[in-house]
Amino acid sequence: GDSVTQMEGPVTLSEEAFLTINCTYTATGYPSLFWYVQYPGEGLQLLLKATKADDKGSNKGFEATYRKETTSFHLEKGSVQVSDSAVYFCALTYYGGSQGNLIFGKGTKLSVKP
Amino acid sequence: DSGVTQTPKHLITATGQRVTLRCSPRSGDLSVYWYQQSLDQGLQFLIQYYNGEERAKGNILERFSAQQFPDLHSELNLSSLELGDSALYFCASSVESSVSTDTQYFGPGTRLTVL
Numbered sequence: 001g002d003s004v005t006q007m008e009g010p011v012t013l014s015e016e017a018f019l020t021i022n023c024t025y026t027a028t029g030y031p032s033l034f035w036y037v038q039y040p041g042e043g044l045q046l047l048l049k050a051t052k053a054d055d056k057g058s059n060k061g062f063e064a065t066y067r068k069e070t071t072s073f074h075l076e077k078g079s080v081q082v083s084d085s086a087v088y089f090c091a092l093t094y095y096g097g098s099q100g101n102l103i104f105g106k107g108t109k110l111s112v113k114p
Numbered sequence: 115d116s117g118v119t120q121t122p123k124h125l126i127t128a129t130g131q132r133v134t135l136r137c138s139p140r141s142g143d144l145s146v147y148w149y150q151q152s153l154d155q156g157l158q159f160l161i162q163y164y165n166g167e168e169r170a171k172g173n174i175l176e177r178f179s180a181q182q183f184p185d186l187h188s189e190l191n192l193s194s195l196e197l198g199d200s201a202l203y204f205c206a207s208s209v210e211s212s213v214s215t216d217t218q219y220f221g222p223g224t225r226l227t228v229l
Contacts, residue, residue, distance in 0.1 A: 036220075043116060043204060043220035044157075089157065100208065101147055101170055102218060104157040 002027045004090050006105035013112050019077040021108045023064075023090035026071065031092040033057075033066050033073040034102065038087045047075075047088070080112045117141065118207050118221035126227045132193040135224045139186055139207030145169070146188040147208075147218060148180055152201040163188055164210075195228045202226075 007022040025033065032051040036044040048057030053068035062077045073090060090105040117140035127133055139146050148160040150173075159172035163182035174180075177195075182188040192199060202225050206218040 043118075043222045044206075045116070045220070046217055049217075100145070100216065100218075101159040101162055101172060102149075102157075102206075103159070106156040 002031065002092060002103050004092055004103055004105035006088075006090050006108050008108070009087075010109040010111055013080055013110070015082055015112055015114050016079045017112075019075070019080045019084075019110070021075040021088055021090075021110070023073045023075065023105060024071050025073065025090075025092050027092060029094055030068075031094050033064070034091045034093070035062070035064055035073070035075050036089045036091060036104075038089065038107070040086070044089065080110070082112045082114055085110055085112045116219040116221065118205060118219050120203075120205050120221035120224050122224060123222065124225050124227075126229065127195060128229055129195055129197060131195050131228075132191065133195065133226065135190040135192070135203055135205075135226075137188045137190070137205030137207075137221060139188070139205075140219055143207035143209050143219070144186065145208045145210065146182055146186070147206040148174075148188070148190050149204045149206065150201045151204060151223070152198075157204075160190070192226070197228050200226055200228045 003026045034049045035047040037047045048059040050057040050066035056065045064075045087107045089107045091102040119138045121136045144165045147162045151157045160174040162170040180190045202223045204223045205221045208216045208218045
């Protein structure tokens with residue numbers, strides 16, 4: 001079945017460092033891909049998404065490109081801030097069918113130190 | 115604030131008991147999804163309703179059931195609770211799940227502790 005694999009955390013970075021969180025997927029079809037973020041004590045918020053190959057999603061300085069050839073959707077940010085400390089989830093779903101549930105990776109905890 | 119509300123925020127109960135979690139979707143959203151977040155299983159999809167009808171089932175135990183009411187709010191019923199049911203339960207809502215512009219908005223979750 002379909003699945004999402006993320007790099008293990010936690011990831012600890014200093015402020016202004018470059019961030020990469022790896023995400024790869026296994027899919028039977030052509031899914032849409034997402035990054036969600038969960039701040040401490042809160043629900044999940046959509047960070048960015050891409051619906052087809054070579055699409056780049058971006059938001060708040062974060063970017064991810066849908067790479068069909070490597071089945072990847074790595075999250076990057078050029079300069080992290082303390083306020084980016086959170087858990088990041090990569091996910092996939094299919095549009096166009098009768099259901100649209102998200103399949104999540106296990107999450108990667110990011111801690112950014114001042 | 116996503117516009118999705120969940121009650122209660124915390125729930126502590128004993129093994130063997132039954133609880134009901136409630137979710138109100140964003141105004142205008144017809145789809146409601148329930149997810150379970152636990153340390154060992156991560157975030158797992160349980161069940162989806164669309165405009166009152168069950169649309170999809172995931173890894174939902176037979177002891178669990180859900181429904182969506184005419185006003186579109188949804189309830190997740192968990193019965194014969196076990197220690198392993200302790201988890202964070204999220205509700206999400208979206209307008210319509212079949213179009214690529216659709217986005218799921220998550221509520222703040224209900225933390226269930228089974229003692």
